[in-house]
Amino acid sequence: MADSVLIEGLVVETVVGVYDWEREVTQELVVDLDMAWDNRAPGASDDVADALDYALVSERIGQCLKELRPKLLEHGAEVLAEVLQREFAVGWLRLTLRKPGAVPTARSVGVCIERGVR
Numbered sequence: 001m002a003d004s005v006l007i008e009g010l011v012v013e014t015v016v017g018v019y020d021w022e023r024e025v026t027q028e029l030v031v032d033l034d035m036a037w038d039n040r041a042p043g044a045s046d047d048v049a050d051a052l053d054y055a056l057v058s059e060r061i062g063q064c065l066k067e068l069r070p071k072l073l074e075h076g077a078e079v080l081a082e083v084l085q086r087e088f089a090v091g092w093l094r095l096t097l098r099k100p101g102a103v104p105t106a107r108s109v110g111v112c113i114e115r116g117v118r
């Protein structure tokens with residue numbers, strides 16, 4: 001089963017970073033997410049109750065990152081993956097967390113993790 005539900009370019013403004021000055025400001029994080037999900041049931045029923053609701057997942061990601069205020073992107077990504085797997089019953093996911101403003105000479109920097117079994 002190779003079906004997915006996708007979220008791309010989700011922007012969250014939060015406190016993030018390892019340096020003292022970074023604990024005093026908010027910065028932009030960008031989340032890309034590929035979540036394994038069997039889309040046959042919602043495909044047949046046309047009922048969002050059968051779907052992995054990307055709007056609810058997006059809202060939860062924003063809430064989680066704003067509360068967490070991670071120092072490292074790695075920690076933010078790991079906690080997000082745990083929350084999504086537990087609360088939304090996502091079996092496998094690939095999550096990319098980018099911090100576009102971190103390195104002025106790069107378009108973006110970030111981390112990518114895969115968790116679970118497809």
Ligand SMILES: Nc1nc2c(c(=O)[nH]1)N=C([C@H](O)[C@@H](O)CO)CN2
Pocket residue numbers: 016017018019022071072073074099101102103
């Ligand atoms: N692998 C990582 N390297 C760095 C991180 C990070 O989260 N993961 N963070 C920083 C600083 O917070 C940086 O973004 C400030 O510009 C440095 N390296």
